[in-house]
Each structure stands twice: as structure tokens, then as C-alpha cells.
Amino acid sequence: MAYADLLPGEMRRKLAQKIAExxxxxxxxxxxxxxxQGHFGYMSDEAMLAASELLAMTPLELEExxxxxxxxxxxxxxxxxxxxxxxxxxxxxGHESLLDHLLSRLEIRLGETxxxxxxxxxxxxxxGYCDHAPAMLVDRRIHGELTREKIDRILTKLIEDSHSLPxxx
Amino acid sequence: xxxxxxxxxxxxxSLVVGKWTGKDVCAxxxxxxxxxxxGAGFPTGLKWLGVPQEGAYxxxxxxxxxxxxxxxxxxxxxxxxxxxxxxxxxxxSAYATGAEKGFIFVRPSYESGARILEREIQRARDAGYLxxxxxxxxxxxxxxxxxxxGRYICGEATALxxxxxxxxxxxxxxxxxxxxxxxxxxxxxxxxxxxxxxxxHILRNGAEWYQGLSRSSGSPGxxxxxxxxxxxRPGCFELPMGTTLREIIEEHAGGLPPGCQFKACLPxxxxxxxxxxxxxxxxxxxxxxxxIGHRMGTAAIxxxxxxxxxxxxxxxxxxxxxxxxxxxxxPCREGLPYLGDLLRRIEAGEGEEEFIPMIRTMCGHLxxxxxxxxxxxxxxxxxxxxxxxxxxxxxxRQRKCPCKA
Numbered sequence: 001m002a003y004a005d006l007l008p009g010e011m012r013r014k015l016a017q018k019i020a021e022x023x024x025x026x027x028x029x030x031x032x033x034x035x036x037q038g039h040f041g042y043m044s045d046e047a048m049l050a051a052s053e054l055l056a057m058t059p060l061e062l063e064e065x066x067x068x069x070x071x072x073x074x075x076x077x078x079x080x081x082x083x084x085x086x087x088x089x090x091x092x093x094g095h096e097s098l099l100d101h102l103l104s105r106l107e108i109r110l111g112e113t114x115x116x117x118x119x120x121x122x123x124x125x126x127x128g129y130c131d132h133a134p135a136m137l138v139d140r141r142i143h144g145e146l147t148r149e150k151i152d153r154i155l156t157k158l159i160e161d162s163h164s165l166p167x168x169x
Numbered sequence: 170x171x172x173x174x175x176x177x178x179x180x181x182x183s184l185v186v187g188k189w190t191g192k193d194v195c196a197x198x199x200x201x202x203x204x205x206x207x208g209a210g211f212p213t214g215l216k217w218l219g220v221p222q223e224g225a226y227x228x229x230x231x232x233x234x235x236x237x238x239x240x241x242x243x244x245x246x247x248x249x250x251x252x253x254x255x256x257x258x259x260x261x262s263a264y265a266t267g268a269e270k271g272f273i274f275v276r277p278s279y280e281s282g283a284r285i286l287e288r289e290i291q292r293a294r295d296a297g298y299l300x301x302x303x304x305x306x307x308x309x310x311x312x313x314x315x316x317x318x319g320r321y322i323c324g325e326a327t328a329l330x331x332x333x334x335x336x337x338x339x340x341x342x343x344x345x346x347x348x349x350x351x352x353x354x355x356x357x358x359x360x361x362x363x364x365x366x367x368x369x370h371i372l373r374n375g376a377e378w379y380q381g382l383s384r385s386s387g388s389p390g391x392x393x394x395x396x397x398x399x400x401x402r403p404g405c406f407e408l409p410m411g412t413t414l415r416e417i418i419e420e421h422a423g424g425l426p427p428g429c430q431f432k433a434c435l436p437x438x439x440x441x442x443x444x445x446x447x448x449x450x451x452x453x454x455x456x457x458x459x460x461i462g463h464r465m466g467t468a469a470i471x472x473x474x475x476x477x478x479x480x481x482x483x484x485x486x487x488x489x490x491x492x493x494x495x496x497x498x499x500p501c502r503e504g505l506p507y508l509g510d511l512l513r514r515i516e517a518g519e520g521e522e523e524f525i526p527m528i529r530t531m532c533g534h535l536x537x538x539x540x541x542x543x544x545x546x547x548x549x550x551x552x553x554x555x556x557x558x559x560x561x562x563x564x565x566r567q568r569k570c571p572c573k574a
Contacts, residue, residue, distance in 0.1 A: 022313075023270075023352075023353060024334070024335070024353070025335075026334060026335025026336070027315075027333065027334060027335055028335070029335040030316055030317065030318040030332075030335075031316060033318070034316070034318075055335070057335070064336075064337040065318070065335065065336075065337060068318070068320060068337055068338070068495075069317075069318025069319050069320055070277070070318070070319035070320055071277045071318055071319040072318050072319075086485075087239040087439075087485065087486075087489055088239050088240070088398075088439065088471060088482055088485045088486055088489070089239065089240060089397045089398055089471060091485050092398060092399065092473075092477060092482075125237065125239070125321060125489050125492065125493060126237055126238070126239040126240070126241075126439075126489070127278040128236060128237070128241065128242040128244075128245045128276070128278055128279065129242060129245070129278070130239070130240055130241075130242050130395070130397035130398075130403065130469075130471075131242060131395070131397055131403040131404050131405070133397065133403070137278060140277065140278070140280050142278065
């Protein structure tokens with residue numbers, strides 16, 4: 001396994017255990033890709049090759065999955081991925097102006113990543129938090145009843161946290 | 170789990186396992202006329218009986234927690250409020266159908282729910298309600314949480330099973346039905362988690378009791394109704410089947426905010442038709458809505474006020490469906506963006522009169538699609554033209570959205 005062998009040992013063991021406990025290796029495709037994209041930053045070609053080895057799938061078969069799902073990133077994303085719901089109820093509760101605010105603060109367009117590589121903003125369909133509209137996910141965590149101030153606070157905190165990490169300017 | 174047990178949880182399991190036969194369980198659920206809560210309302214007992222007596226082993230249960238129908242959040246509430254009710258329901262459904270393993274298919278935005286389920290599965294296992302030799306009998310059943318990568322079509326039963334197996338989740342039109350050939354070619358019962366949650370109550374208290382909970386004869390039991398949109402108290406309310414739309418919106422969701430008048434609502438998520446104020450006294454159950462040419466769907470009520478442009482709403486919904494189309498069949502993949510473009514132009518004041526018959530024709534084509542996504546998507550568009558054609562014509566005539574200041 002030329003590519004899978006290059007993964008950290010602990011990760012390899014964890015992935016092998018998951019696969020061993022399932023009915024077939026392919027059943028773990030999403031979980032394996034979720035773990036690998038956490039490691040590689042996104043499902044890069046290298047990540048795809050490692051994953052397909054572990055899952056006993058051809059790279060093309062895995063490509064069919066990696067390009068289908070909202071939360072598997074086949075293209076580079078920032079450290080923090082923000083999914084903003086744009087379905088009907090969030091839309092009724094001011095989604096558009098909040099999205100404009102978020103994008104103008106980050107100085108990007110929808111779908112892009114900030115220059116410092118910190119944030120990617122993607123649209124997403126109904127998150128199932130319509131009773132807390134308007135809502136968005138930041139790194140898979142839900143934030144509801146959004147206002148401009150709340151968005152600002154979330155961004156500020158994440159930026160501060162990134163500055164306090166070793167090796168960051 | 171303690172709380173669940175104290176209020177009667179796992180009592181059904183101890184009454185049934187090792188004492189009733191699987192057929193007895195199917196019979197009681199069928200007698201109760203439990204109907205699926207995922208949107209289609211198919212009789213659950215009948216579905217379980219679709220597993221052939223001489224069918225292959227092993228058999229599987231797949232609990233659908235992928236709810237992504239806009240406006241629907243009942244399953245999120247259920248998982249966080251009462252995970253054991255789902256687990257007990259799954260064990261009972263496995264006992265009824267001879268299944269040995271169950272999967273709970275959870276959408277990505279419900280990750281906290283996935284973790285709760287994993288934790289409570291462990292607790293149920295430790296207590297002997299799950300796993301090998303349940304309650305000391307030779308009946309064994311294991312449950313695993315399966316995380317989806319996130320896409321609306323995965324909520325469709327055959328697509329869910331494909332996704333679970335690590336295949337690209339384009340639906341497969343039955344026959345064979347999943348109950349005959351599902352996961353890895355074996356009989357698989359797919360049920361929404363709310364459906365599962367009804368099962369312990371039916372077995373503990375009996376079919377007649379269950380039917381007595383409802384205000385309607387054709388749709389027994391209670392339902393988790395979601396209300397969102399322009400209401401004071403959006404939320405999820407467990408109420409008898411057959412409660413009126415008016416009561417749900419006005420009493421439970423607190424009605425519309427000051428200055429807002431009811432214009433329309435969708436009764437069951439994005440793939441249903443608009444209801445207007447003349448329908449407010451309809452009983453929210455499967456047959457009462459069918460009788461007026463509508464569907465209850467997930468009973469996720471989305472309320473729109475007089476200031477909300479329904480052309481814009483319909484455009485939003487159409488874009489949702491277009492983006493979530495799996496792309497497999499032409500009517501859906503090509504038809505939905507086509508409709509979206511016509512609606513966009515109407516909303517932007519660039520509409521023409523001939524768009525209206527074009528929209529109707531394209532909606533007709535959507536009913537030829539391979540699965541139910543496109544016909545569902547056609548529903549709000551068709552009802553926009555049926556009930557609000559004037560609003561559409563005003564956009565075209567005024568060459569702008571008349572609802573905007």
C-alpha cells in the first residue's frame with residue numbers, strides 16, 4: 001500500500017480497525033475520507049490514493065463518492081470551513097444580508113478561501129435548525145440565530161485562536 | 170437511559186423478546202396501522218411483512234436519520250430528546266423481521282446526535298437491551314451509527330442503502346424492494362427514526378390504545394409537527410394526528426408576529442404544495458390532506474406571511490432541488506435548473522407571459538423522472554401557478570417583484 005503506508009501509524013491503526021469492524025471496507029468510505037481530509041487538509045490526489053488502497057476501491061470508484069458529498073472536499077479548503085444555509089427558512093430570516101456581511105468581512109466570494117488560508121465559505125442546504133434560523137455550520141458546529149455581531153464574534157475568536165498557535169504569524 | 174426506563178422504556182422489549190414471535194410483532198404493528206413518518210406514510214407493518222419468510226440472511230435494519238427536507242428538524246429533536254426510544258424501536262423491528270444488525274444513518278449536521286446515539290448504544294448494550302443475547306434470550310442485534318457525507322438524496326431509501334455500502338447514491342427504482350434485496354443483496358427494512366420511535370409504545374400499550382391517540386381514523390398515533398418560517402414560536406410539537414393546521418400554527422407556534430398576516434404555508438416541507446388560508450382548518454393527517462389533493466410529507470409546516478414573495482420562495486426551493494439533484498436522470502438534472510432560470514427571470518422582472526405555460530409543461534416532464542425528488546420539486550412550482558398565478562403575472566406585468574418596497 002504505497003500511499004496508505006505513508007500515513008501516521010496511529011491513524012493507520014484506527015482506520016484499519018474501523019474497516020475490520022464493518023461488513024465491507026467500502027462501508028467506511030465516508031469516515032475514512034473524513035479522517036484523511038482532516039490530515040491532508042482536503043481530499044488531495046494523494047489522500048484519494050491512500051483512501052482507495054485502504055478501502056479496496058479503485059481511485060475512480062472513490063472519485064464517484066468524493067465528488068458527490070457536501071462535506072467531502074475534493075478541492076483545497078481553508079482551516080475553517082463555514083457552511084451557510086441558504087434554504088427557504090434561513091433565507092426568510094435574513095440569510096442574504098448576513099452572507100454578504102460574512103463575505104465582505106473575509107474579503108472573498110462564496111466558494112472561495114481567504115488569502116491567509118483560514119476560512120472557506122460554502123453554501124449548504126437546510127441544516128435542520130430551522131427553529132434557530134438563520135443558521136450556519138463552522139467546522140461542523142452549528143451556530144443559529146445569526147446576527148452580524150454574532151458572525152463577527154465567531155470570526156474574531158477563530159482568528160485570535162489561530163494567532164495563538166505556535167508557528168503562526 | 171434511567172429516565173427512559175422510569176417512564177416505561179424497554180418495557181415493550183421485555184414483554185416481547187423471547188415471548189412473542191416476530192410475526193406477532195408485525196401483526197400488532199400492522200393492526201395499529203402505524204404509517205411511516207419519513208414523508209411517504211407507507212404502512213410500516215406492511216413494509217415489514219415485505220421481508221419474505223424464506224428470504225436470505227443476514228437481514229438488516231436501516232434507521233433513516235438523514236432528514237434534509239427543508240423545514241424539517243423533528244428527527245434532530247427526537248435524537249437529542251429520546252435516543253433510547255429509537256434504539257428500542259429498532260430492536261423490536263429487528264425482532265419482527267429477523268434482522269441481526271442495524272445502522273442509524275445520520276446526516277453530517279447532526280454530529281452531536283450521532284455521538285449521543287453512539288454513547289447510548291453502549292449504555293443499552295451494557296444493560297443487555299442490545300448486542301448478543303438480548304435480555305438473556307438467544308436473540309442478538311447490534312446497532313452501528315453510520316455517518317453520511319451529506320446530500321439530500323441520501324434520505325431516499327434506496328439511495329441511503331447505496332450510500333451506506335459506499336456506492337454513489339443514485340436511487341434504484343424497485344422492484345426488488347429493499348425488504349427483499351437491500352444491503353449487500355439481503356432483506357433490509359428502512360424506516361425513519363420517528364417511525365421507529367412509535368413501535369415500543371404500540372407493543373407496550375396495544376394497537377387500540379395507539380389508534381385512540383389520534384383524532385383521525387386513517388392516521389393513528391401522534392406526530393412530531395415542525396413549525397418554522399414567519400411564526401412567533403418555531404419548534405417541534407408532538408400532537409395527535411389530525412390536529413388542525415390552524416391549531417398547530419396559532420396555538421402551539423404562537424401564530425404570526427405582529428404586523429404579519431398569513432399568506433400561505435407548505436404543510437410538509439419543500440416537496441409539498443402551498444396551502445392557503447382557506448385550508449387552515451384541514452386536519453393534519455395523511456388522508457385529509459390527500460383528500461384535498463395535497464401531501465402531508467414530513468408535517469414540517471413552513472409559514473409565509475403577506476410580505477413574503479412566493480415567487481422568490483419557489484425560486485429558492487427550486488434552486489435547492491436543482492443543487493441536490495443526484496444528476497442521474499435527464500428530467501431532474503436538466504429540468505430543475507431550467508425551471509430555476511425561468512423563475513429567476515420572473516423574479517428579476519425579466520419574465521414573459523409565455524413562461525407560465527413553459528413552467529407548466531416542464532413540471533409535467535418532472536413527473537417522468539426516475540425517483541420522487543423531481544416530482545416533489547414540481548409540487549411547490551405547480552401550486553404557485555395554481556394558487557398564486559396573479560402574483561406571477563404581476564411580476565411579469567410590472568417587470569419587477571411587486572412585493573419589494
